[in-house]
Amino acid sequence: MPVRIENTPNPNALKFTVGVDVGGPKTFIPSQTTEDPLATALFRLEGVTSVFMTADFVTLTKTPDADWGAIAPAAQAILEGEFQE
Secondary structure (H helix, E strand, O other), X not given: OOOEEEEOOOOOEEEEEOOOOOOOOEEEOOXXXXXXXXXXXXXXXOOEEEEXXXXXXXXXXXOOOOOHHHHHHHHXXXXXXXXXX
């Protein structure tokens, strides 16, 4: 199943449904040190301010001036690499 991207009520957040259990709930922010390789990879995307993982989805939040056009496809590729067989 490809990663499905959905809008949320917050225009600065997108939900990425991956179709498998991601664990959690876990929330990551850049100011906290994390050993989680997936959160670390997602924070490498310019503008990402938080990563939330639970059930079968990951929600990313971005800065208001960041562009989903750049972030969303890159995040989708990272998530597909992590969760697709």
